[in-house]
Amino acid sequence: MKRVAFFVAVLASTAFADEPASSYIFPAGGQRGTTVRCRVGGLNLSTECGFSFVGTGVEAPATLRSMPTLVLRGPFHTNPVAQQAWDYPKDMAAEIRLAPGAAPGLRHWTLTTSEGATVLRPFVIGDLPEVMEDEENTLQGCPQTVTLPVTVNGRIYPRGDLDEFVFTAKAGDRVTCEVLSQRLGHKLDARLDVSDGEGRPVASNDDAYGQDPFVTFVVPADGRYVVRIHDVAFEGDQDYVYRLTLRQGPVVTHVFPAGLRRGESGRVRLHGGSGHVDEQFIVPASLPMAALLSSTGRPESAPFGLAFQVSDLPEVSESDDRPTRTALPTVLNGQISPAGDVDEFVFAAKKGQKFDLEFFGRRLGSPISGVCVVADAQGKPLSRLEGDGRLAFAAPADGEYTLRIHEKHRETHGGTQFVYRVVASLPEPDFRLVLEKDAQGVLPGQSTKIKVNATRLGDLAEEIRLSFEDLPEGIQGAPGVIARGQNQVQLTLSAAKDAPIGRTRRVVLVGEAVAGDRRIVRRAEVPVVGSGSTASAGLAVTVTHPPLFAIETEEVYGFANRGATYLQKFAITRQPDFDGQIEVRIADRQARYLQGATGPTILVPPGEREIVYPLFLPEVMDLNRTTRVVLMGTARVKDSSGQIHSVTYTGKKQIVARVSPSLLTLAPDPEFLDLAAGTTAQVTLRVGRAPEIPGPVTIRPILEAGAKGIFLDAVTLSPDRESVSIRVVCSEGAEPGRLLFRAESQRGGHPVLAETSVRILSPAKRE
Numbered sequence: 001m002k003r004v005a006f007f008v009a010v011l012a013s014t015a016f017a018d019e020p021a022s023s024y025i026f027p028a029g030g031q032r033g034t035t036v037r038c039r040v041g042g043l044n045l046s047t048e049c050g051f052s053f054v055g056t057g058v059e060a061p062a063t064l065r066s067m068p069t070l071v072l073r074g075p076f077h078t079n080p081v082a083q084q085a086w087d088y089p090k091d092m093a094a095e096i097r098l099a100p101g102a103a104p105g106l107r108h109w110t111l112t113t114s115e116g117a118t119v120l121r122p123f124v125i126g127d128l129p130e131v132m133e134d135e136e137n138t139l140q141g142c143p144q145t146v147t148l149p150v151t152v153n154g155r156i157y158p159r160g161d162l163d164e165f166v167f168t169a170k171a172g173d174r175v176t177c178e179v180l181s182q183r184l185g186h187k188l189d190a191r192l193d194v195s196d197g198e199g200r201p202v203a204s205n206d207d208a209y210g211q212d213p214f215v216t217f218v219v220p221a222d223g224r225y226v227v228r229i230h231d232v233a234f235e236g237d238q239d240y241v242y243r244l245t246l247r248q249g250p251v252v253t254h255v256f257p258a259g260l261r262r263g264e265s266g267r268v269r270l271h272g273g274s275g276h277v278d279e280q281f282i283v284p285a286s287l288p289m290a291a292l293l294s295s296t297g298r299p300e301s302a303p304f305g306l307a308f309q310v311s312d313l314p315e316v317s318e319s320d321d322r323p324t325r326t327a328l329p330t331v332l333n334g335q336i337s338p339a340g341d342v343d344e345f346v347f348a349a350k351k352g353q354k355f356d357l358e359f360f361g362r363r364l365g366s367p368i369s370g371v372c373v374v375a376d377a378q379g380k381p382l383s384r385l386e387g388d389g390r391l392a393f394a395a396p397a398d399g400e401y402t403l404r405i406h407e408k409h410r411e412t413h414g415g416t417q418f419v420y421r422v423v424a425s426l427p428e429p430d431f432r433l434v435l436e437k438d439a440q441g442v443l444p445g446q447s448t449k450i451k452v453n454a455t456r457l458g459d460l461a462e463e464i465r466l467s468f469e470d471l472p473e474g475i476q477g478a479p480g481v482i483a484r485g486q487n488q489v490q491l492t493l494s495a496a497k498d499a500p501i502g503r504t505r506r507v508v509l510v511g512e513a514v515a516g517d518r519r520i521v522r523r524a525e526v527p528v529v530g531s532g533s534t535a536s537a538g539l540a541v542t543v544t545h546p547p548l549f550a551i552e553t554e555e556v557y558g559f560a561n562r563g564a565t566y567l568q569k570f571a572i573t574r575q576p577d578f579d580g581q582i583e584v585r586i587a588d589r590q591a592r593y594l595q596g597a598t599g600p601t602i603l604v605p606p607g608e609r610e611i612v613y614p615l616f617l618p619e620v621m622d623l624n625r626t627t628r629v630v631l632m633g634t635a636r637v638k639d640s641s642g643q644i645h646s647v648t649y650t651g652k653k654q655i656v657a658r659v660s661p662s663l664l665t666l667a668p669d670p671e672f673l674d675l676a677a678g679t680t681a682q683v684t685l686r687v688g689r690a691p692e693i694p695g696p697v698t699i700r701p702i703l704e705a706g707a708k709g710i711f712l713d714a715v716t717l718s719p720d721r722e723s724v725s726i727r728v729v730c731s732e733g734a735e736p737g738r739l740l741f742r743a744e745s746q747r748g749g750h751p752v753l754a755e756t757s758v759r760i761l762s763p764a765k766r767e
Contacts, residue, residue: 017547018044018632018648019441021589022111022118022403023089024239027132027153028184029124031235032057033100033507041063041089041238042118043588046634046646050504051094054537057102060109072135074236075156076595079623086593088586098125108528108535114502114645114674116441117540121529124243126151130430133163140164143226143581148175151248154229156188156240161440162230167246176251177203177227179240182211184528185644188240189232190415197224206232209367215270216251256418257317257333258364259309266315271416290567307364309421323402327353332422336368339414356428356458357391357403360421368418370406374401390457392427410674427458429515431522433466434534438526439542442475445497446525449490450539452509454482454526460520461485461538462513469508472541474499477507499543502645506538524570551633551651556717559625560657563619565662565750568655570631572609579607580635585633586615587650595621604633613655614750621659632689663690664697664754666743673739673760675710675730683740683758686723693745693752694719701726702740710739710760730760
């Protein structure tokens with residue numbers, strides 16, 4: 001392959017090529033001490049990409065290579081959903097080794113290419129045995145057998161999927177079932193239903209931790225129990241990934257209080273499915289969760305749902321039936337139980353005295369949407385906060401003040417799990433830095449900007465000086481300043497013309513401020529998918545490869561027949577120094593849902609500047625809708641150092657065509673067959689052809705929906721025939737089901753298809 005010189009003038013612009021994007025890792029976790037084989041789904045990854053984890057206890061390959069993407073077909077979306085943008089991730093193969101001594105919890109992973117890095121996504125290290133859903137052989141009514149305790153890794157895929165698992169339990173056992181999905185950043189809005197062996201309902205839930213369900217129940221009798229999981233709207237796709245943890249025995253679901261003062265003893269109430277138990281212990285300088293949960297079990301949600309804080313302030317818990325009097329600073333602990341409960345804390349303050357009131361609810365794993373109101377002695381509200389966050393309060397006069405805390409949806413929401421903490425402290429100058437994203441690319445010889453947001457704490461108003469550390473070779477980061485009283489600034493990263501391309505390094509952004517005689521230094525954090533939090537992982541900086549070519553077309557708004565191939569011409573604009581081979585296919589990221597439209601991968605020879613792309617539209621597409629399809633191209637080039645880069649480009653113009661009726665039709669007579677084992681029947685198929693289909697039509701039978709033991713042959717109709725009778729033979733032991741007939745012909749050397757089906761029933765099941 002010809003070596004290409006790097007250049008900055010990119011098709012009369014300075015646009016980036018396609019940045020990589022990640023969609024999922026499946027399974028989304030594994031048991032420590034095991035090796036996990038995963039599908040990693042992403043966009044614009046070509047045939048290989050970089051792969052890395054942040055955190056310890058995980059060993060993963062530095063490079064992932066493509067594998068066949070698992071495609072499972074379900075019901076296609078129709079309008080108006082079919083008019084929405086849609087992603088079509090491709091699978092990469094990963095083998096991840098988890099150390100036996102790895103601490104259970106979250107690790108974060110990212111993908112890299114010569115065009116950038118993807119956002120950090122979570123992966124769970126668990127301590128239970130794990131199994132994989134047999135997703136390619138899922139059949140409703142035939143649940144997969146599992147043994148408790150276990151974590152099941154599955155996907156609600158394809159759309160409309162419903163997964164079932166069966167386990168054996170004894171009367172009196174307590175069983176808990178928990179789903180971890182949306183907290184990992186996936187789309188699944190799951191519902192859990194548990195039934196006994198006779199199909200009688202036992203327990204169900206669809207929203208416990210956000211939209212992730214959790215159920216616990218006492219087994220009523222010895223026997224088999226089935227747990228079903230599906231999306232509440234019966235949606236589903238590749239990224240509807242879940243972890244379903246099933247276990248027996250007590251499990252701690254929440255803790256009260258959710259923190260204690262360092263070095264002091266205190267009683268902690270552990271709540272779970274079997275009620276609660278009390279434990280007393282001394283809080284060490286660094287509290288391990290294992291000490292708290294000792295013999296009571298750990299839920300899969302431990303990284304999310306069992307936060308426990310260690311403070312250096314006095315700790316106060318609410319009184320059940322009266323306002324709680326306290327002195328600030330202190331930490332206030334409470335539970336909004338039952339629904340409608342309002343907790344009150346009364347404190348005294350001098351005029352001008354300031355306090356920082358930081359509310360912790362969701363950050364503790366609590367379902368609470370807290371409302372905090374500070375009122376004066378006459379009940380007049382002075383300050384208000386909704387949700388987790390910080391409230392600054394300055395007393396307007398000497399006197400007593402009341403902090404009232406309740407659930408936002410107070411009429412309907414409440415319970416012992418609605419735990420909160422308010423850290424009421426004296427203002428201390430400080431700040432926090434958060435980058436707007438966790439990855440940034442920069443082209444050789446160019447500059448880019450990234451936004452930094454500062455949260456000022458206490459009375460800090462001084463300027464915050466910013467600087468980068470550990471920048472990649474050839475990258476410079478200009479120091480910056482968040483001016484006094486300001487909360488945001490844009491920083492500039494610049495790459496030398498000869499900066500090494502395609503290398504990603506996590507860069508540290510450090511902020512420094514001086515308040516009086518105190519020097520405050522903080523590292524910037526980056527956003528993390530799923531947990532709703534940030535991490536001190538650093539900014540992933542990549543010197544990105546410039547685009548090499550563009551693929552464009554004229555949007556002609558033609559008519560495209562269902563069940564046929566639509567041809568459209570595309571022009572390829574190449575950079576002067578690039579004449580290599582390009583692979584062209586349907587893009588991973590589409591402006592519209594494809595509704596089953598498919599097309600091949602075309603190899604464009606070196607120097608070629610025009611192609612005709614064949615897009616196939618299935619017969620199920622909505623009539624009179626506008627199909628819009630974008631193509632992408634990928635080229636592999638070698639730089640002067642011998643490193644190979646994959647460079648992708650997604651077109652800006654689409655194949656745009658209105659979906660028209662089929663050129664070929666197929667209709668059965670009858671639509672139902674009563675067919676007992678050992679008998680035969682006749683099905684007549686009528687074929688309709690448009691004038692564009694002058695040749696023969698071949699009809700092939702396909703057994704679907706569990707049908708087996710039914711035999712018939714393919715037939716070919718000559719151009720002068722419009723119908724054919726086919727003999728259907730049902731053998732002994734045959735299973736009824738759906739019989740699909742597919743008719744195929746040609747137009748201009750491309751396939752034209754039509755399908756119809758016949759339902760085969762045993763006489764006893766005919767309705």
